Amino acid sequence: MGKMLSAARSRMYRAAKQVDLHEELVQRLDYPAETLAVSIPLRRDDGTLMQLKSWRCRYDDTLGPSKGGIRFHHSVTEDEVQTLAFLMTMKCSLMGLPFGGGKGGICVDADDLSLHEKEALSRGWVRAFARILGPDRDVPAPDVATGAREMAWMADEFGTLTGEMRPGSFTGKPVPLGGIEGRTPATGHGALIALEAVRHKLGLPLGPLKIALQGFGNAGSWFAKEAARAGHKIVAVSDSSGLIRHGEGLSTDALEAAKQNGGSVADAEQAGSDTLKTSSLIIEQECDVLALAALGGVIDGDNAASLKCSAVLEIANRPILPDADEHLRRAGIEVIPDILANGGGVTVSHAEWVQNRQGLDWSEDRVADYLRDTIENASAKTLRVMDENQTDMRTAAYCAALIRLCEAISARGTAQDYQRRQQ
Numbered sequence: 001m002g003k004m005l006s007a008a009r010s011r012m013y014r015a016a017k018q019v020d021l022h023e024e025l026v027q028r029l030d031y032p033a034e035t036l037a038v039s040i041p042l043r044r045d046d047g048t049l050m051q052l053k054s055w056r057c058r059y060d061d062t063l064g065p066s067k068g069g070i071r072f073h074h075s076v077t078e079d080e081v082q083t084l085a086f087l088m089t090m091k092c093s094l095m096g097l098p099f100g101g102g103k104g105g106i107c108v109d110a111d112d113l114s115l116h117e118k119e120a121l122s123r124g125w126v127r128a129f130a131r132i133l134g135p136d137r138d139v140p141a142p143d144v145a146t147g148a149r150e151m152a153w154m155a156d157e158f159g160t161l162t163g164e165m166r167p168g169s170f171t172g173k174p175v176p177l178g179g180i181e182g183r184t185p186a187t188g189h190g191a192l193i194a195l196e197a198v199r200h201k202l203g204l205p206l207g208p209l210k211i212a213l214q215g216f217g218n219a220g221s222w223f224a225k226e227a228a229r230a231g232h233k234i235v236a237v238s239d240s241s242g243l244i245r246h247g248e249g250l251s252t253d254a255l256e257a258a259k260q261n262g263g264s265v266a267d268a269e270q271a272g273s274d275t276l277k278t279s280s281l282i283i284e285q286e287c288d289v290l291a292l293a294a295l296g297g298v299i300d301g302d303n304a305a306s307l308k309c310s311a312v313l314e315i316a317n318r319p320i321l322p323d324a325d326e327h328l329r330r331a332g333i334e335v336i337p338d339i340l341a342n343g344g345g346v347t348v349s350h351a352e353w354v355q356n357r358q359g360l361d362w363s364e365d366r367v368a369d370y371l372r373d374t375i376e377n378a379s380a381k382t383l384r385v386m387d388e389n390q391t392d393m394r395t396a397a398y399c400a401a402l403i404r405l406c407e408a409i410s411a412r413g414t415a416q417d418y419q420r421r422q423q
């Protein structure tokens with residue numbers, strides 16, 4: 001068992017104690033159901049051979065086919081893949097979706113690959129893992145350094161291998177290939193819906209909020225645009241190369257223009273703004289809400305005391321490590337946990353999967369309504385459990401996820417059932 005998974009599961013145990021779930025039910029979620037590790041060969045453009053480590057984990061499929069992204073990143077490990085698959089299990093349950101949790105990854109530096117090499121690798125990954133994939137078994141989606149283009153190659157390769165065009169085998173595809181309108185902004189938009197749904201519980205001031213944002217990629221940039229449109233002020237933004245601030249709020253158009261020109265957010269042109277070279281200082285900016293939309297493991301027990309916000313919105317997966325939880329609790333900083341805050345992506349992926357199985361296209365309005373309803377329901381469920389158990393928001397979200405999962409596990413039979421039958 002890896003350290004990362006072990007730390008992530010500690011939050012599940014904390015929640016299980018809170019709602020007094022039968023030990024045997026939670027035990028079923030202790031380990032991943034299946035993790036396949038495959039070494040994938042990649043013939044590079046210059047004729048040399050690379051042998052790449054890759055994984056797919058199907059953590060649990062009690063509620064339905066496992067669902068989760070595939071990332072191309074040099075830091076991917078089996079432990080990380082299993083941990084992210086565990087989080088997907090909790091997230092899909094909290095969102096009320098008919099999915100279990102999965103995740104995949106290849107240990108590779110995606111920036112170092114040509115387009116041809118990326119295509120060869122995407123298709124190679126599908127050939128390696130096809131035996132555990134499929135719309136009723138395990139449904140991958142984009143994640144770090146993969147997007148619609150990679151999903152198109154993967155869905156195409158899967159169709160060629162199986163001899164059947166089953167678009168519901170992958171989500172996050174381009175719209176002409178069975179993808180759905182509204183998938184790209186879904187995570188950022190969902191994060192804002194979650195923030196609005198729980199803000200009264202966080203003791204935040206009424207009216208526009210001051211938000212500091214780490215990460216201006218797909219999830220972060222859409223969150224910033226939606227938040228600014230709703231009247232909030234993005235007072236600081238960082239990416240991997242810099243940080244920019246403006247007390248009255250940054251222009252998301254200027255930030256986007258800087259990124260489109262291949263620069264950093266710190267290159268955005270806006271009068272009255274100032275910049276810092278050390279992007280990690282974003283966590284120390286004074287604000288109402290610190291939104292983390294970049295990496296995992298950004299806040300730990302060592303730096304938790306430097307936060308100057310009232311609440312943290314976890315748009316990234318596991319940006320706060322468990323050893324920071326107690327510090328934040330003592331400081332009165334509430335966290336809107338990743339399994340609630342970033343559930344918008346998988347929610348719209350579910351809509352895409354349904355659309356593909358129905359053979360009918362969903363309109364953008366229908367997708368937006370489905371996203372809003374799903375996140376608001378999950379937020380309301382979390383707040384209800386929070387009140388009933390007088391606990392923090394993360395523990396409440398895990399409780400709500402576990403209650404649904406354990407009802408399903410229990411329906412298959414528990415020790416109590418078997419003991420009764422033997423009498």
Ligand SMILES: NC(=O)c1ccc[n+]([C@@H]2O[C@H](COP(=O)([O-])OP(=O)(O)OC[C@H]3O[C@@H](n4cnc5c(N)ncnc54)[C@H](O)[C@@H]3O)[C@@H](O)[C@H]2O)c1
Pocket residue numbers: 143144145187214215216217218219220238239240241279280293294295296315316317342345346
């Ligand atoms: N995109 C989705 O639909 C989705 C869904 C659920 C969860 N997430 C999670 O959200 C996070 C971001 O995903 P994404 O799709 O936006 O990725 P992305 O690759 O599009 O963007 C990542 C951003 O983080 C920035 N970044 C990297 N290192 C940084 C650093 N040290 N300091 C500050 N910024 C840094 C990058 O510059 C970039 O702006 C990931 O943790 C991902 O797992 C994304």
